[in-house]
Amino acid sequence: MTPRAVLVGPPGAGKSTVGALLAERLGVGYRDTDADIVEVAGKPIAEIFIDEGEPHFRELERQAVRAAVAEHAGVLSLGGGAIMDDSTRALLRGLPVVFLDVALADAVKRVGLDAPRPLLAVNPRQRWRELMAARRPLYTEVASAVVSTGGRTPEDVAEAVLDALEPGRAAGEDPRAARRKEEA
Template sequence: MSGPDGPAVVLVGPMGVGKSTVGRVLADRLGTTFRDTDTDIVATSGKEISEIFIDLGEPHFRELERQAVRTAVAEHTGVLALGGGAVMDEGTRALLAGRPVVFLEMGVAEAVRRTGLDAPRPLLAVNPRQRWRELMEQRRPLYTEVARAVVATEGRTPEDVADAVLDALELKKA
């Protein structure tokens, strides 16, 4: 386990991949707490993420996200999940360097099945399949850059994915 120098595990990956679900399982297995920067943003701003995008725009959301990630990495010693686009920020990528980051990966068919086509995900509002592919083309190299390990989620339960993350990082279960 990491000490007060940051999270034990940081999960990155696209929206709908299961970062929050897997993160909670991991926290339980490691006997620690779970934190999600998207949840932090909603709590701090008092608005849902889709509302922030609509009312204030994506750049404003990304600034809130940068602050949320910085705070969480500094304060949280458990399992931390970052929003899908957090890695777009160069400062965030620098902050993640050398940390136990795992990229949870899935294919487009699985993404569409998991996120649904009517889910309130502002970046997928128009042509979700194509938009998801475009986002992944943009973000996959960044997820890979910050990750110590890549774990595929397709066809696996959250428990199986959590086990794969623990194995990849060589962490022991509580």
């Protein structure tokens, strides 16, 4: 069992919103590893960072990604920093991974940089740029496709992800119908 799609990208890329839309269009379940971590820890991610520190959070994240990849056959969204771990990147090799690429201005519009995001707490715009400089090569390393979110609605991004995952699919075609055609 492997996920139908794995979404990666920075904060504000729309992984959760697009992931839920994509899962609906594919007729599969949706899972977010950040939500898994919150459920296991019993507290928000920001509190995990404050109470136990980033290394503890990253270990929880590694475990959450490993479990989700092994157990989930639908659409999976990873936290923005999950790809920093070598073992996570190795685990993603060969999977249908899509990097949702977003510009800083769009990320700010979508989530604001005053949200409780521990790595963006001080000088969030500068820190976001630094994170992207470090992470962009890793996002592209694991991705089988890159979809830019700039100027697109979540529905448009979900459609672009479907196109990237299923080349030759007619735009707007229900992927379940396309699979039934192929199986006939």
